[in-house]
Amino acid sequence: MLSVYRSHGVxxxxxxDDNTNQTAENRSIYQLVDEGWLIVNRMKSWQGSVGISPLRGIVSGHYLCFRPNHNEDPRFLNWLLRSPVYTVEYMRMSRGVRPGQVEIDNDELRHLQISLPPLDEQRRVADFLDAETARIDQTAALQEAARATLLERRATAVFSAVTGMSFQDRIPSTLAWVRTLPAHWHGIKLGHVARMGSGHTPSRSKPEWWEDCSIPWITTGEVSQVRDDRREFLTETRERISELGMANSSAELHPKGTVVLCRTASAGYSAVMGEAMATSQDFVTWICGPRLDPLYLLWCLRAMRSDLLGRLAMGSTHKTIYVPDLQMLRIPLPPIQEQQQIVESIHTNNKAVDAAVDVIDRQLSLLAERRQALITAAVTGQLDVTSADCSTSSGGIA
Known part of the structure; x- marks a missing residue:
């Protein structure tokens, strides 16, 4: 089985391990392709899901496949047809009802004009780009590894903070995700110190419930805002719902400061509502009582995410954490003043780590821009690869 990736080609x-599309048991609808074939994801070509296959294999029946009838260098064609110049052209040729749901037509695509240098020059360009992008990718991989290490240390510091690892006097824990707790802390059922709630999705057939509305409505689309645990508060949502929609459903308006946990797609991600919001049924919520600080609860949920997914999440493809299991959650509970001190210490540590991560993110962005610019210049003849100084082409960014 072959797939077409925006960043990797075929x-x-x-x-x-990040492709969740299932291979059908009946593969009669799949297409057999060989080395050198052009494979196009008709719905995502405008995002770069195009490539010359270096392998023999089978692909989705929804892909467009072109058998080669030429003697061009397949590596050059792969660089050319995956370059930003052609990605823009695929977007121009794609048709659809709304952005993000467009597809390219086979008959129009096969008439796409391409600009080809002589075969020996194609090979020189391909050799140059193979070498130079490999160097850039190696530098980016080192930066990604450094970023991952920083975030891992950040997570370890959070876990240590919310489980009181700095205290020597400890007792056995009643929690599933930590063995011991400070002697003056308690392991307590979350429902004893916070009121649990959930969400609901009103009917989509009522446009007046969804158009020009004022109440923020959280869906799984907001999960991207809290990845890497670098944001605590949700302040913006993609969709809003009306008071009428709320009144005609079991949806609930949760107050500012409510802690929210995603339990289906991207299960385990959590945040604090930055203003009053409603949620879909994909979430559970907790309104904290006087003994529990919302930000402390947030960091507890983030510290126990791996336990939530490993012990409670069900499903092979799309993980789901069920509400009855979440009703039984237990957390470590220090005195409220100590919770606030823990939150402050986490903020201090995270600020230093996040500053370093921001530097890496800027470097990765520059490397990606450099890579794209290099590809475009090489395949369009703006860069003479025979005279390019490969020894310094990516050094200024690394």
Missing amino acids: IKKSSR
């Missing part, structure tokens, strides 16, 4: 599907 690759073995089994070489990646």
